[in-house]
Amino acid sequence: MPEIPETMDAQVLREHGDPDVFEAATLNVPEVDANEVLVEVAATSVNPVDTKIRSGFASDLCPDSPAVLHGDLAGEVVQVGDGVDEFAVGDEVYGCPGGIAGTTGALAEYAAADAATLAHKPESLTMREAAALPLVSITAWDGLVTRADVSPGESVLVHGGTGGVGHIGVQLASLEGGVVHATASTDEKRALAEDLGADHAFDYRRDVEEYVAAYTDGEGFEVVFDTVGAGADNLGNDFAAAGVKGRVVTTVSRGEADLDPVHSKGLSVDTVFMLLPLIHDDHAGRLRHGEILDRVATLVDQGDVVPHLDDTDYGLEEVNEAHRRLESGDHVGKIAIRVKD
Template identity: 55%
Template sequence: MQAMTINAFGDPDLFQLSELPMPVLQPGHVLIEVKATSVNPVDCLLRGMGPEFAPELPAVLHGDVAGIVKAVAPDVREFSVGDAVYGCAGGVRGTPGGALAEYMLADAALLAPKPKTLSMREAAALPLVGITAWEGIFERARVGDGDSILVQGGAGGVGLMAVQLARVAGARVYATASTPQKQALVRELGADGVIAYRDEAVESYVARLTGGQGFDVVFDTVGGGNLVRSFAAARLNGRVVTTLALGSFDLSPVHLKGLSLEVIFMLIPLLHGVNRARYGVILRQLAELVDTGKLRPVLDSHAFHMSEVAAAHALLESGGALGKIVLAWD
C-alpha cells in the first residue's frame, strides 16, 4: 500500500510517499480502507518534535480517520466488511498504524459508524476534536442548563465543537476569537457572545458579560499564558478545563478562588490501551447529534490530497486555517 511517512522528526517537508506492506489483521481490530483524515495540532507536534509518544520511525502519523471496513478480526462483532466508520485510532505509540496510508489497522473499540449525513471528509474532521470537547463539556466541567461558559479559542478545532456542545447542554456560551472571520463563524455556530480578545482585557469582558462575577466554566483550548487568563475569567468556585497545561504556572488564583482545574489529554487511551471502548461510545453519541442537526464539523476551504500533507501541516501551523484541515485520497 501507499503511505505518507517520515523517517526523521522535523519540518513538514520530511513527509515522503512510501510503499509499505499491508497491515496484518490482529484480534480486536479491523482493517480500514482510508478515505480521509484531518490534521490536528498534536500531529504537527509528533512530526516536529518526536516526543516519547510518537510512533517508531519510519512513522505513519495521524489518528483521525474515516473509511470503509475491508476486513474484520473473528472476535469483533460490532462491525462488518463494507461498514463506513470513523474514529481517532492511531498515529501514536501504542497503536498499529496511522491514517496517512491507503489502509489502517485500528482497534474496533476506538471506532463508530460514520454519521449518515456526513461525507467521508466531513467525518474525518470530527473524532479527536469531538471527543475532546465532549469530555471537557459533559464529563469534566459537567456543563448544565443555565451555566455560563467561556470557550477560549472558540474558532479552533476543539473550540468549534465545544461551542456547539455547550449549546446542546443548555449553557449560555461565550467565546474568544481573533479575526472578524473567526468571530463570525463562532456566532454562526450559536455563541451568545464573541470576544475580540486582542482588543479587550479579561477584566473588561468579565465585567461586561458577567457583572464582574466571572464565568461558571472556562474551557481553555489554547494553553500557555491563556490558562492564567482563564483563571482570571472564572468565578469563585468555578470550573476550568484545559487541553494544554504543559509549562510552569502560578496556581495562586486557583487556590484563592477555590477553582477546580481539569486537564484533558485525549491520547491516553490510545497510548496506554485503557478505556478505549469509551471513545467508541462518545463517537456514537456525536454521530447522533450530527444526524439530528445539533452538531456539525467545520472544514477549511482547502481540499488537500493525501500526498499534500506537508502543505496541510504548514497551513495549520501558520494559523491561517478556518475550520479543520482535511486530506483525502480521492
C-alpha cells in the same frame, strides 16, 4: 469481499523536522489482530499533536520509523478481525484509533484499528467531514460534558471558539444549555462562532477584567474551557476569567501559572488528555471513545453538531501543505486530507 492488496501508498516520517520531512512510501498493508478491523482510509484530518510529533516536539509519541502519523480517519471496513461483532465488511466508520507509538496511522491507504475506538460514521457527512471530528469531538466532550458537566444557564467561556476543539466545544456547550462565550481573533471567526451557537464572541486580546465585567457583571464565568494550547500560557487568563468556585478545563496544562486565584476562588482545574487510552492500551477508555463517537454521530445526523472544514482541499501527497496550514494559525475549523479520491 473487497480485494485487499499486499502493499499500499503512504506518507511516512523517517526523521523529525519541518513539514517537508514527509515522504511517499510503499508499505505492506497492516495485518489485522483480534479485536481490530482493517479500514480502507478515505480521509484523515490534521491535529496539532500530529504536527508536534512530526516536528519532534512530541517525539516520544512517534510510531516506529517509517512512521505513519495521524489518528483521525474515516473510511470503509474491508476486513474484520476475530472477536469483532459491532462492525462488518462494508461499514463506513470513523474514529481516532492511532497514529501514535504502538499503533498504525491514517496517512496511508489502509489502517488497522482497534474496533473499540470506532463508531459508524454519521450518515449525513462526507468522509472528509467525518474525518474532521473524532479527536476534537472526544476532547470537547470530555472537557465540557464529562469534566465541566455544563448545566443549563451556566456561563461558559470557550477560548479558541473556531479552532478544531473549540468549534465543537461551542456547539456541545450550547447543546448542554450553557450561555456560551467564545473567543476568536478575527471578525470572520467571531461570526462563525456565533453561527455555531455562541451567544457572544469576542477577541481574546481584550483585557480579561474588561470582558468579565462586560459579559458576567464582574462575577466571572462558571466554566472556562481553554483549547489554546502550548506556548500561549493562557492558564493565568483562565483563572482570572473564572468566577468563585468556577471550573477550568484545559487541553494543555504544560506551562506555568500563579495558583493564587485557584485558592482564593476555590477553582477546580482539570486537564483533558484524550490520547491516554491509546497510549496506555486502556480498553475501557477506548470503548468510551467509540461510545462518545456514537453519540456525536447521532447529534450530527440530527443537525445538532456540524464540523466546520477549513476552506482548503489537500490530497495525501500534500500532507506537508496541510501541516503548514495548521501551523500558520490561519485555518478555520479543521483541515481535512483526502486519502482515497
